[in-house]
Amino acid sequence: MTDFHTDFVADLLKSPAAGPMAVYANGVILGAVRALADNYPTIVAMLGEEAFEATAVEHVRAHPPTDPVLTLYGADFPDWLARFPPLTDWPWLGPVARLDRAWTEAHLAPDALVLTVADLARTGATAMVRPLRPHPSLRVFLFDWTAPSLWRGHREEGAGDLVWDRRTEGLAIWRPDDVVRHRALTPDEHALLVDCGRGRPLAVAMSAAVARGVDASALVSGLVEAGLFIPDPTEIP
Structure with a gap:
């Protein structure tokens, strides 16, 4: 215009x-x-x-x-x-609106292949010196209040508590295929995804998780299985 x-x-x-x-x-x-x-x-x-x-x-x-x-x-x-x-x-309207916005952006984001656990295993040690690449549709959040529960409860009947409370809640919103999905995130999952989004090598992101007392291998596997990452373009046949 x-x-x-x-x-x-x-x-x-x-x-x-x-x-x-x-x-x-x-x-x-x-x-x-x-x-x-x-x-x-x-x-x-x-x-x-x-x-x-x-x-x-x-x-x-x-x-x-x-x-x-x-x-x-x-x-x-x-x-x-x-x-x-x-x-x-x-006060919940602004945070909940941010999640609605993330849903719209994920819906309109570019399509991309999803990294699988088998893909990650094939790259071996090489994967550790590279960042895991978040899916282009991925939006991640960590709130001090229950905005994700309110959002889920209104979008899907019975999916979340309709209570505004001071409780830490994380959420991922992304579209690995034709349907926008959402997934609860722990603070440790959120931290690793943020590290990956900032381009930190996987080894660095995992070391930070280990320093917090987390099983970093299980953490990464769970997020990869959920379809939150895409393959490195140089690894795509």
């Missing part, structure tokens, strides 16, 4: 004109609100459709779309939601 078009849309949203211009402005708002609802279904479930729509309209007015393609619109919605004055007594 050109700068002119972006400014034009922003002006319409701030002060819609009468007649056809108002119709166009309302169309922009409606499209953006629908995109937010599609991208943040858990927040819709928590707030209810009417309250969500009113909240979404405020967000659209504050952050109009800058791209005519609205598939990924609302990247700043989780942070904005956490600061939105009428909802400050709902």
Whole structure:
């Protein structure tokens, strides 16, 4: 979208004109609100459709779309939601929205082959001096509160506790095939995945886990079996 078009849309949203211009402005708002609802279904479930729509309209007015393609619109919605004055007594909305966002990004991420335990075994000692490569769709989180349980409980009936509590919970969201998946993470699993994402050699990441008193081999095997990594391109036949 050109700068002119972006400014034009922003002006319409701030002060819609009468007649056809108002119709166009309302169309922009409606499209953006629908995109937010599609991208943040858990927040819709928590707030209810009417309250969500009113909240979404405020967000659209504050952050109009800058791209005519609205598939990924609302990247700043989780942070904005956490600061939105009428909802400050709902501190779980921002963290849960981050997980909705991760689901959307994983859904739209590039396809990739998945590293298997057999693949890893074939590389032998070579694997230890290279980083394990996280799947391009992978998003990992570690919260001090129960955002993952709330998110899972609203997305899948009975899958998680609908209680906001101070308890450490980790979550991985990724798409190893045609379906977006999620998996609970321990703090040690999260730490290893973060190390891998930073490009640290596998030996370094495992040494850090051992220093925390963890069975690093079992830790790596479990994450590889879950399909969270991809093969090194130089190892693909």
